[in-house]
Each structure stands twice: as structure tokens, then as C-alpha cells.
Amino acid sequence: MTRPARFLAAALTALLWAAAPASARTIVDSAGRTVEVPDTVSRVFAAGPPASILVYALKPEALLGWPRALRREERPYIAEAYRDLPETGRLTGRGGEANLERVLALKPDLIIDFGSVRDTYADLADRVQAQTGIPYILINGRFEETANSLRLVGEALGVAERGETLARDVEETFAALYAALGAVPEAERPRVYLARGPDGLETGMKGSINTEIIERAGGRNVAEAPGQYGLVQASPEQVILADPDTIITWDRTFFDAVWSSPVWSGITAVREGRVYLSPTAPFGWIDRPPSLNRMMGLKWLAGLFYPELWTKDLREETRAFYRLWYHVELSEAELDTLLEWANGRAP
Amino acid sequence: MGERARALTPRSGLAVALLVAALPLLALAALLIGPFPLSPGEALAVLWRSATGTLAEGDRAATVLLSIRLPRVAAALLVGAALAAAGACYQTLFRNPLVSPDILGVSAGAGLGAVLGIFLSLPVAAIQLMGFAGGLAAVALVGFVAAAVRTGDRTLVLVLAGVVVGALTGAATSLLKVLADPYDQLPAITFWLLGSLAGIKTEDVLPAAPVVLLGLVPLVLLRWRINVLSLGDEEARSLGIEAGRLRLAVICCATLVTASAVAIAGVVGWVGLVIPHVARMLVGPGFGTLLPVAALLGAAYMLVVDTLARTVSGAEVPLGILTAVVGAPFFLWLLARGRRAWA
Numbered sequence: 159m160t161r162p163a164r165f166l167a168a169a170l171t172a173l174l175w176a177a178a179p180a181s182a183r184t185i186v187d188s189a190g191r192t193v194e195v196p197d198t199v200s201r202v203f204a205a206g207p208p209a210s211i212l213v214y215a216l217k218p219e220a221l222l223g224w225p226r227a228l229r230r231e232e233r234p235y236i237a238e239a240y241r242d243l244p245e246t247g248r249l250t251g252r253g254g255e256a257n258l259e260r261v262l263a264l265k266p267d268l269i270i271d272f273g274s275v276r277d278t279y280a281d282l283a284d285r286v287q288a289q290t291g292i293p294y295i296l297i298n299g300r301f302e303e304t305a306n307s308l309r310l311v312g313e314a315l316g317v318a319e320r321g322e323t324l325a326r327d328v329e330e331t332f333a334a335l336y337a338a339l340g341a342v343p344e345a346e347r348p349r350v351y352l353a354r355g356p357d358g359l360e361t362g363m364k365g366s367i368n369t370e371i372i373e374r375a376g377g378r379n380v381a382e383a384p385g386q387y388g389l390v391q392a393s394p395e396q397v398i399l400a401d402p403d404t405i406i407t408w409d410r411t412f413f414d415a416v417w418s419s420p421v422w423s424g425i426t427a428v429r430e431g432r433v434y435l436s437p438t439a440p441f442g443w444i445d446r447p448p449s450l451n452r453m454m455g456l457k458w459l460a461g462l463f464y465p466e467l468w469t470k471d472l473r474e475e476t477r478a479f480y481r482l483w484y485h486v487e488l489s490e491a492e493l494d495t496l497l498e499w500a501n502g503r504a505p
Numbered sequence: 506m507g508e509r510a511r512a513l514t515p516r517s518g519l520a521v522a523l524l525v526a527a528l529p530l531l532a533l534a535a536l537l538i539g540p541f542p543l544s545p546g547e548a549l550a551v552l553w554r555s556a557t558g559t560l561a562e563g564d565r566a567a568t569v570l571l572s573i574r575l576p577r578v579a580a581a582l583l584v585g586a587a588l589a590a591a592g593a594c595y596q597t598l599f600r601n602p603l604v605s606p607d608i609l610g611v612s613a614g615a616g617l618g619a620v621l622g623i624f625l626s627l628p629v630a631a632i633q634l635m636g637f638a639g640g641l642a643a644v645a646l647v648g649f650v651a652a653a654v655r656t657g658d659r660t661l662v663l664v665l666a667g668v669v670v671g672a673l674t675g676a677a678t679s680l681l682k683v684l685a686d687p688y689d690q691l692p693a694i695t696f697w698l699l700g701s702l703a704g705i706k707t708e709d710v711l712p713a714a715p716v717v718l719l720g721l722v723p724l725v726l727l728r729w730r731i732n733v734l735s736l737g738d739e740e741a742r743s744l745g746i747e748a749g750r751l752r753l754a755v756i757c758c759a760t761l762v763t764a765s766a767v768a769i770a771g772v773v774g775w776v777g778l779v780i781p782h783v784a785r786m787l788v789g790p791g792f793g794t795l796l797p798v799a800a801l802l803g804a805a806y807m808l809v810v811d812t813l814a815r816t817v818s819g820a821e822v823p824l825g826i827l828t829a830v831v832g833a834p835f836f837l838w839l840l841a842r843g844r845r846a847w848a
Contacts, residue, residue, distance in 0.1 A: 206687075354692065356632065357704035359703050386818070386819060389692045391696045391701055392703070393703055393815045395541045398573070399540050401565075411629070420568060420572040421572050421573055446689050447688045
């Protein structure tokens with residue numbers, strides 16, 4: 159064939175191929191990338207801890223493994239069949255340790271990452287997809303996008319109905335929060351400090367994904383400075399100056415030490431006993447990681463911040479949340495453990 | 506020779522006098538500067554209340570002055586003096602101006618110890634203790650390796666062993682970072698490795714201070730003998746000084762000093778490398794005057810840098826970043842002024 163003829167043939171083939179009924183569906187992910195996804199998705203590789211919770215909540219039988227093996231105290235709160243899934247490592251995040259060959263050996267139909275959809279992550283997704291030939295979708299992990307993300311991934315995994323159910327639950331929770339707390343004037347909202355790290359001096363600035371739960375639950379983050387985002391090391395003087403009336407943490411070392419520390423003793427939250435320890439089983443209630451698990455923390459925090467306005471029974475809320483999202487029917491003893499934990503007595 | 510080194514030139518005498526006078530003033534200023542507004546009058550009132558035992562529960566001004574700034578200023582002085590003195594020792598010992606206190610792996614070892622502590626979710630005091638122990642262990646390992654290798658230049662073997670142990674501990678630290686929980690432990694590790702005095706408490710300074718002094722006092726007492734080491738082993742022997750034993754003593758003391766500094770402040774680079782140079786520009790290379798001047802300068806420098814760290818922004822700026830950002834241009838300026846320091 160001559161060169162123009164060969165070009166024509168190629169173009170014709172391409173046209174025919176494009177016109178043929180696709181054996182796969184296309185999905186536009188949160189980063190605006192168009193990705194072809196197979197019709198049936200039964201094996202999913204979660205790129206990081208947030209994604210593993212997303213997949214576990216939507217379609218646990220498709221989850222190929224946990225980014226890190228479950229700890230003993232976390233195991234009872236995951237449905238039995240999924241407690242011993244292999245450890246697969248993180249594909250993204252700081253220092254991706256999952257080996258691409260290992261990822262391939264697991265034969266995933268789809269790789270999902272849930273969280274930041276910034277350009278770096280989009281580029282990483284493109285590269286991994288090009289290198290492995292496995293479709294890779296990137297889903298926005300921000301709170302306000304939760305319902306959309308659930309519907310999108312529900313569809314991608316072929317469990318649109320389940321996605322719809324969970325998305326509705328999220329929307330109902332958000333709506334209930336708004337109905338109960340929306341009218342509280344800004345000045346009357348609790349001033350909250352999120353303490354991270356063993357000395358409690360790590361925090362997330364207002365607007366970071368780690369602290370957006372504070373505003374969602376009707377609080378105000380005291381760590382606020384124009385132009386600063388993300389995790390920072392706080393200065394103890396700044397904390398004293400900000401004088402939060404509520405402190406939330408999941409760090410047990412900090413929680414145990416805060417009551418007797420001279421630095422913290424003058425702070426209103428400590429003086430009035432409003433330092434709260436979040437349970438972290440199977441996942442953190444307020445963060446760690448910042449994923450769907452925070453929906454549970456929202457209900458808890460709303461009750462802590464506004465005991466008069468948010469009067470739902472935490473025990474029943476917890477039972478229902480774990481049943482719907484984590485596929486477990488909690489025993490009374492397991493519920494006791496969680497609620498004691500949320501009362502500052504960690505197991 | 507010894508007599509000549511002992512004589513304090515007018516220039517270095519002036520430098521020492523100025524530093525000794527400036528340090529308390531700087532410390533006083535640092536105590537009064539910070540995000541929490543505290544006037545000198547209020548500070549005096551707090552001191553009065555504290556002296557008379559009439560402090561009210563939850564007195565915020567007292568907390569800021571006595572529980573936050575005072576230990577922090579003390580720690581800055583201690584850490585700065587410790588790192589600069591150790592740096593001056595090592596530079597003289599190895600007769601090399603590019604040497605810093607980390608040369609024998611003490612920072613890398615302390616880093617590994619502390620990171621392991623964070624990885625195991627230990628309390629803060631235990632993390633510091635592990636940092637201290639890690640620093641000592643790394644240098645001990647270097648010592649054993651150097652002692653086992655009997656061939657070649659002793660100093661070269663020691664430095665190479667330090668590089669190797671430093672690389673290995675650095676690798677172990679990186680491994681722990683990879684294994685650590687990215688949402689919980691990794692930020693804590695990162696902040697620790699950048700160095701900070703943000704969380705410092707009286708309970709941290711009190712045990713560290715005697716250990717630093719335990720290392721610093723012998724160094725000060727031995728400083729004239731150490732000066733002779735910079736001439737070389739042969740010359741030292743001809744002057745009746747057993748170089749090997751003295752060198753061991755210096756390494757032990759300098760390690761003790763550095764390890765305790767790193768244990769409470771995290772890894773703070775640059776101070777131990779550059780402050781001895783600045784001191785040398787001021788008073789010349791004679792170790793007898795160099796050591797005290799370096800220690801005083803280090804203390805003052807760390808105090809200034811730490812005060813910046815807690816005031817320039819709404820959050821803490823890690824010390825490791827500031828020491829370099831503030832120190833590097835200053836050092837360049839000194840260099841450009843062109844007084845040959847190391848001759």
C-alpha cells in the first residue's frame with residue numbers, strides 16, 4: 159500500500175472501532191479524566207486508606223486488600239470475611255510503597271484513589287494507568303463532594319443502588335445537621351482545636367481536609383491564619399491565646415497527658431473538661447484517614463458541641479452507622495467499648 | 506606556644522565581654538516577646554505572684570511566662586551552646602572546617618531513636634530518651650568499628666565509620682517513615698526531624714541540662730590541651746599529651762552534649778557547623794578562647810532563631826529551616842567581608 163492508502167486504512171479501522179459497541183463504559187472521574195471501566199468490576203485495588211474505606215463501604219467483596227493490615231482492636235468492627243484481607247500498601251500518598259508488579263499480580267479490574275484530586279495525583283493516575291493498563295479513577299475526598307463521589311463510584315463498581323443508598327444517608331445527615339445547627343450564630347459556635355501528635359501541638363489549619371469536619375459539625379477551627387493550609391506545628395502560646403473551648407483528638411498519649419500538663423491547664427477546654435478522644439476502630443471517627451469514616455464523627459461531634467440541639471441517641475446512631483456502612487452488627491459489648499472510648503476511656 | 510595562646514587578645518576579650526553582656530539581655534527580650542501579649546510590668550507581677558505563692562489556678566500570663574517561655578528560652582540557650590561547642594570540638598579534633606557535630610552519626614542515631622519512639626506511639630519523654638540513647642549508640646558503634654579496623658589513618662577510619670553508620674541509621678529512619686501511619690505518625694516524624702522547641706517543658710530541660718553540663722565542663726577544662734591536638738599527634742606527643750586518650754575524651758563529651766541537645770530539640774542542623782566559624786572569625790582559631798566564644802555565640806544565635814520560630818507566623822516554623830535561612834546569608838556576608846578565618 160502507498161502511504162496515503164495506509165493512512166486511510168488506519169483511519170477507517172479507528173473509525174470502525176470507535177463506532178462498535180463498547181465492551182466497556184466510560185467514566186469521568188473527579189479530576190475530569192475520562193476513563194474506560196470494564197462492565198463488571200469485581201476486583202478493586204484501593205490506592206490508599208481513604209479509598210479502601212470507600213470500596214469497603216460500597217462493595218466489600220471487590221476489595222483486594224487493606225493498605226495496612228488491621229490492628230487487633232480494629233478487627234471486631236470489620237465484617238468477618240474481610241478482616242484478613244492481605245496488606246497491599248499505599249500506591250499514592252507520601253512514599254508509595256505498593257509495587258506495581260504486585261498490583262498487577264492481584265489482577266485488579268480497577269484502581270481507585272479517594273482524596274486529593276490535585277494535578278500531581280491526576281498525573282500519577284495517568285502514569286500508573288498507562289504503565290499497567292489498568293483503569294485508574296481519582297475521586298474527590300472532600301466532605302461536600304461525598305454524596306457525588308459515592309454515586310460515581312457506586313456506578314463504576316456496578317452497585318449504583320448501594321451508592322445511592324449511602325449517598326442519601328450522607329445527604330440526610332448533612333441536611334439534619336443544617337436543620338439543627340444552621341441557625342446558630344457564628345459567635346455562639348464552639349471554638350475547636352484539633353490536637354494531633356503525642357504533644358498535641360500538631361494541628362490542621364482551617365480549610366484543610368483534616369479539619370473540615372469541625373465546621374461541618376457546627377464548630378469553628380481556632381487554627382486560622384490567612385494563606386496557611388494543611389498540617390502545621392502549632393505554638394503553645396498561640397493555643398493559649400486562641401483559648402479553644404473544645405479540643406478534639408484521637409491521640410491517646412496526648413489525651414492522657416493533657417489533664418496534668420501546666421501548659422494546657424489554663425486553656426478553657428481543659429479547665430472545663432471538654433477535651434474529647436475519638437475512637438479509631440475500625441477507622442478514626444474524626445480523621446485518620448479523612449474518608450467516609452468521618453460521617454460517624456460528625457454525629458458524635460454535633461452531640462458534643464450542641465447537646466441541646468442534637469439530641470439523637472449516640473448508641474443507636476453508632477449501631478446504625480456501623481450496620482449500614484461497615485457491614486457489622488455490633489454486640490452490646492462492642493458498642494460499650496466504642497462509647498466508653500468516646501468518653502475518654504480507650505481500650 | 507602555649508603561653509601565647511593563653512593570652513587573650515584585646516579583640517577577643519572585647520568579643521567575650523560583649524557576648525556575656527548581651528546574652529542576659531537577649532534572654533530577657535525573648536521572655537517578653539511572643540504572640541501572647543505580656544508587658545514587662547505584667548511579667549514582674551507574675552514573678553511576684555509566683556514568688557509569694559499567690560498564683561491563681563489557670564493564670565494564663567503565668568503559664569505563658571513560666572511554663573512556656575522560660576523553659577523554652579533555657580532550652581534554646583542550652584541547645585545552641587551545646588551544638589556550637591560540639592561543632593568547635595569536632596572541627597578542631599579533625600582539623601577540618603567542614604565537620605559538624607553529626608560527623609560521627611550522633612544526629613542520625615538520635616533521629617532514628619526518636620522516630621522509633623514516635624512509631625511505637627510512646628509518650629514524649631520516652632521519645633526524647635530514645636533519641637538520646639540512639640545518638641549515644643550510633644557513636645558507640647562508630648567507635649567500635651573504628652577500633653576494630655586497625656589499618657590506615659585512624660581519623661580517616663573514624664570519619665568513614667561515621668559516614669557508614671550515619672547512612673545505615675538514615676536508611677532505617679526512612680524505612681520507619683515508609684511504614685508509619687501517614688495520617689498520624691508521619692507528620693509527627695517530619696516535624697521532629699526538622700527540629701523544634703515548640704513543645705518544650707520544664708520537665709524536658711531539667712534532665713537535659715545536667716547532661717549537657719557533664720559534657721561541657723570537661724571540654725572547657727581541657728580546652729588548652731585540645732588546642733594542641735590541632736597541631737597534629739606528633740607535636741602533641743612532643744608536648745607530653747597523649748593524643749589518643751584525649752581524643753576519646755573529647756569525642757565522648759561532645760557526643761553527650763550533642764545527643765542531649767538533639768533529644769530535646771530534634772535535628773537542628775547548621776548551628777554546629779557555622780557558629781564555630783563565626784567564633785573563629787571573631788577570636789581566631791585558638792581553641793582555648795574559641796570554645797567559650799562558640800558556646801556563647803551558639804546560645805545567642807539559637808535564642809534569636811527560636812524567638813523568630815515562634816513569632817514570625819501563626820504556626821511554628823521548624824528550627825531546622827530557620828537556622829539555615831537566617832544563618833546562611835549571615836555567614837556569606839561574614840565570608841564576603843573577607844577575613845581569612847581558618848589558617
